[in-house]
Amino acid sequence: xxxxxxxxxxxxxxxxVDNGADAVYVGFRDATNARHFAGLNFETAQLVQGISYARxxxxxxxxxINTYARPDNLKTWEAAVDRTAELGxxxxxxxxxxxxDYAATRWPGLKLHLSVQGSATSHExxxxxxxxxxxxxxxxxxxxxxxxVATTIEQSPVPIEVFGFGSLCVMVEGxxxxxxxxxxxxxxxxxxxSPAKFVQWTENGDALETRLNGVLLDRYSAGECxxxxxxxxxxxxxxxxxxxxxxxxxxxxxLPILPELQRIGVAAVKIEGRQRSPAYVAKVTAVFREALDxxxxxxxxxxxxxxxxxSLGKVAEGAQTTLGAYNRGWQ
Amino acid sequence: MTSxxxxxLRLSLGPVQFHWSREQLIDFYGDIASTEVDVVYLGxxxxxxxxxxxxxxxxxxxxxxxxxxxxxxFSTLALVEAGSELGYMRKLxxxxxxxxxxxxxxxxxxxxxxxxxxxxxxxxxxxxxxxxKLAELxxxxxxxxxxxxxxxxxxxxxxxxxxxxxxxxxxxxxPLAYSARCYTARARGLTKDDCDTCxxxxxxxxxxxxxxxxxxxxxxxxxxMSARSVCLAEELxxxxxxxxxxxxxxxxxxxxxxxxxxxxxxxxxxxxDAATEALRLLAGAGTCNxxxxxxxxxEAR
Numbered sequence: 001x002x003x004x005x006x007x008x009x010x011x012x013x014x015x016x017v018d019n020g021a022d023a024v025y026v027g028f029r030d031a032t033n034a035r036h037f038a039g040l041n042f043e044t045a046q047l048v049q050g051i052s053y054a055r056x057x058x059x060x061x062x063x064x065i066n067t068y069a070r071p072d073n074l075k076t077w078e079a080a081v082d083r084t085a086e087l088g089x090x091x092x093x094x095x096x097x098x099x100x101d102y103a104a105t106r107w108p109g110l111k112l113h114l115s116v117q118g119s120a121t122s123h124e125x126x127x128x129x130x131x132x133x134x135x136x137x138x139x140x141x142x143x144x145x146x147x148x149v150a151t152t153i154e155q156s157p158v159p160i161e162v163f164g165f166g167s168l169c170v171m172v173e174g175x176x177x178x179x180x181x182x183x184x185x186x187x188x189x190x191x192x193x194s195p196a197k198f199v200q201w202t203e204n205g206d207a208l209e210t211r212l213n214g215v216l217l218d219r220y221s222a223g224e225c226x227x228x229x230x231x232x233x234x235x236x237x238x239x240x241x242x243x244x245x246x247x248x249x250x251x252x253x254x255l256p257i258l259p260e261l262q263r264i265g266v267a268a269v270k271i272e273g274r275q276r277s278p279a280y281v282a283k284v285t286a287v288f289r290e291a292l293d294x295x296x297x298x299x300x301x302x303x304x305x306x307x308x309x310x311s312l313g314k315v316a317e318g319a320q321t322t323l324g325a326y327n328r329g330w331q
Numbered sequence: 332m333t334s335x336x337x338x339x340l341r342l343s344l345g346p347v348q349f350h351w352s353r354e355q356l357i358d359f360y361g362d363i364a365s366t367e368v369d370v371v372y373l374g375x376x377x378x379x380x381x382x383x384x385x386x387x388x389x390x391x392x393x394x395x396x397x398x399x400x401x402x403x404x405f406s407t408l409a410l411v412e413a414g415s416e417l418g419y420m421r422k423l424x425x426x427x428x429x430x431x432x433x434x435x436x437x438x439x440x441x442x443x444x445x446x447x448x449x450x451x452x453x454x455x456x457x458x459x460x461x462x463x464k465l466a467e468l469x470x471x472x473x474x475x476x477x478x479x480x481x482x483x484x485x486x487x488x489x490x491x492x493x494x495x496x497x498x499x500x501x502x503x504x505x506p507l508a509y510s511a512r513c514y515t516a517r518a519r520g521l522t523k524d525d526c527d528t529c530x531x532x533x534x535x536x537x538x539x540x541x542x543x544x545x546x547x548x549x550x551x552x553x554x555x556m557s558a559r560s561v562c563l564a565e566e567l568x569x570x571x572x573x574x575x576x577x578x579x580x581x582x583x584x585x586x587x588x589x590x591x592x593x594x595x596x597x598x599x600x601x602x603x604d605a606a607t608e609a610l611r612l613l614a615g616a617g618t619c620n621x622x623x624x625x626x627x628x629x630e631a632r
Contacts, residue, residue, distance in 0.1 A: 068457040071486025098460030119455070122411045124437035131440075132464070143511035148412055171508035171555070172410055175453055178548075180478055181507050181557055181628035184621065189457065189478065213627060216541040232508075237540040238518045238550065245539055245550065246514060325511035331523040 001262050003292055004062070004161060005285045006274040008040040013050040015282035016059075020289030023060040025093060026050065027274065031073075032080040033064040034117055035274040036191030044083060051087060060090035066115035067191045068096045078102050085110045091136070094118070095174060100133040114138040116163070117187065119174035123155035130157045137161055139270060141173045145328045146257060150264035159267030165284055166272025167317050168252040168324050169193075170232050178231040183213045194230045201226070210234070227318050249318030255291055255308060257326060259299035280315045287311050340568060340597050341576045342590060343370035343498060346406040346432075348506065348580065349551055350530040353383045359581070360392045364399035366587050367594040370576060371396050374406045374423065376434055376451075377506075378513070378552045379416045380528055386422065393429055404430045407438040409453040410509040410553065432474070443468035452476050452500065453509075457483065459490030472496040474578070477505045477561070480625045484573045496575045501563040502589055502610065503580020504536065504549050504556040505628065514550040523553070534583035535615065546616040559629055562610050562618035565603040568596045585613050 002022035007013035016024045027033025029041040042050065051061050063084045069077035077099050084092050085107040092110055094100050095117035103110055116139040120126045129135045139161045140149060153160045171178070173187070180186030183198040200211040208220040210229035217234035220226045227233060227249035236245045254261060254269065261269065269292070271284050287308045295302045313319055324330055344363060347356065363371060373389055373396075375381050384392075393403045405423045408416055417437060424431050424441040433439045434451035442448040449472040450456055450465050456473055465473075473495050475484055484497065515537055516526040530537075536549030536556055549556040560580075567577045577597075579589055592609050595601040601609070611618050621630030 068455055069460075070457050070483050071459050071490060072482060074458045074460060096455070096457065096461060097464055098458040098462075101460055101464045118436075119453075120436060122417055122435075122437045124417055124440045125411070125435060128436045128440035128443070132468075143410065143509075144412055145511075151414060170512060171510045174455055175409065176508040177478055177505070177628065178507050178555065180622070181505075184625070184627040184630075186478070188455065215545065215547065216543050219542050235542065236547065237542060237544070238537060241518075242542060245518060246510075246555070247512070328524055329522055331511045331513065 001266055001292060001296065002268045003285070003288050004268050004270040005281060006166075006271055006276070007050070007281065008035065008037075008274040008276070009042070009278070010046050010050055011278040012274075012281045014053060015278040016285050017054050017057050019282050019285035021059055021285050023062055023090065023268070024050075024054055025062040025064055025270075025274070027064045028080055028083070030076065030080070031189070031191040032067055032077050034066050034115070034187050034191050036067070037275050038196065040275055044087070047087060051089065062091045062093050062113065063087070063089050064093040064115065065099060066093050066095040066117045068188045069098060070189060074098060081107065093139070097133070100129070100135075104133045111136050113161070116141050117174040119172050121152075121172065123152050123157070126152070126156050126158060137267065139163075142169055142252065143172050143325050145331070146260055146264070146326045149261075149266070149326070153265045160265075161268035161270055162254070162261065162266050163252055164254045164269035164271060164288065165312065166251055168247065168250060168322065170247045170324070182215050182231060194228070199229050225319070248320070250320045250322045251312075251316035251318070252324045253312060253316070253321035254323065254326065255304055255312070257323065258291055258295045259302045262295055262299055276315070283311055283315055339575070340572050341369040342367065342593055342597070343576050343578045344368045344372065344586070344590070345500065345503070345578045345580045346372045346374055346376045348377055348504070348554065348556065349534050349536060349583070350378070350381045350528060351383060351534055351583070352531065353388070355534070355583075356384055357388070357392070359586070360396060362587055364395055364401070366590045368401065368579070368590050370402045370404060372404045372406045372432055376406045376409050377509075377554045378530070379408060379413070379419070380526065381530070381552075386419075402430070404432050404449055406432040406451065407434050409434040409451075409506070411435050411437050412511065439465070439468070445469070447471040449498075450474060453506070459487055462487055462491060462495065463493065466493040466495055470495065472498055472576070475499040475574070477507075478622050478628070481566070481573065481623055482625065488573060497573070498576035498578055499563070499567060499574045500561060500580060501567045501577040502593070503560050503582060504558065505561050506554055506556050507548070507628075508555040510553050510555070513553050514555065515552050518550060538616070557619070557628060558616040559619040560614040560616070561620060561622070561628075562607060562614070563620055563623055564593060564596055564606050564610055566620065566623050568593060568606075569603040589613055
């Protein structure tokens, strides 16, 4: 079970490599990847540096071209595929079948991983991508229980990567239009959920209000900790009750079920957070490296260490963690 | 006035998104048989725990609609999680009589190279290369994703060499997201495994409003929809339409009236302003058309 870590810039890439990542995933500085935030991601020259830094230390690099191109900008995505192939990276993470078709035709030697944005939640869907485009790995959306992950792995034609830590998308990735419904820009075609330019923080009396393109997402009283505003983690009125109707601000954390993930044959655990700081990447990578090593050495004696949980708790969204859909009770 | 046979623009009725009772579904489709809709999509696309109708009931409804001259298409689940769901999907894909709308790549996998199929709105076919690839595998009709803009549809048309049929949702709440979690059950303090299919209490979804009282979303089981109805009557029906088929989303009341308005519009018995105004009165939380014009989905332009 390998550890795949995020890097939004060169310092984060180095932090991931130095703290024990087996692979690092990155994106270019445009809408071709699902973390298209201002000031984030790589120009080609930086990526060349990053690749050699990782390679010299035996760490692989994956490039995410995992958003959806439209007729008027498909050429931009194809150019990003060309750049990726020419850089000689270890794999490209893709979601759009138009982009996959281009990559498989133009660069048959380039290894493709199916992005979580490809929304494949069953072995039949994964088989489609494997047969049509030769994908070598699939990343599962965060919607399956551990048992369903196990069944999918048993029947999947390719190895399976799952999310292990980070901000929790509670909707099937690739099929969530909440952000674009409010702002016109969403993960699928723009590469960002809740883009910062639409976020407003305003004081209203004692309360702090968060809005997205003018729509009120949440209202915090004094002393309450306000997280980054996304639609699915706001507090709303449903039938007269105000509450987190969709999900609370929380982070996914699979450490409690790491031995089980190993037993069912998960090939890789992915850490979310290319938009986070190098310090976040260093901390989460180090904890997961230590935990994975302990689990790989002796899964039966695997125990959660307090310092792991303390360390992760400090960087978790809403300072709390969950198993999300892996645990059926959450659903 | 245009005669029916000359009409190039077809009207379709999308799959029912909500959990209705057996009686309600049977009555509903009985009424639909006598409307002017040309294509009817049947089946459960949201949650496999909703089982008001057995497969044989759906086939009975399909027969009634076929006899009334409608094209019947069976739609598959958008979010597939369990082996049993794949089993039923296979049964639909291999039914042999009716066309199938694939709403997930698992269904495409079952249909590709075997029978012509409809590529549903959740497939994320956003560019001409993706379109051409699926056409090669047997897709005969493309239902645009709800996010599609005028420029996307026009661009697809420009590049489309296979002369596919294009279809787009022009009326009704828009499905915006799917989740492992059931939000209707959550609102009632239940988990999905013990949900009592309580979504049947909300035949038009459960309203979610902001703390300022703005109607924002509809909770519909594992699905989240827009509170506002998309309305593209003027954009897709009047004048030369960029699509071949205009889809109407079913609602618990007044669906036949909505179909009537769209039919009047395509037959030029009503103009776009009058049709849009009449439709607005049938939308509980207002209408929107922002995606089509390149903006936020909830905008009305």
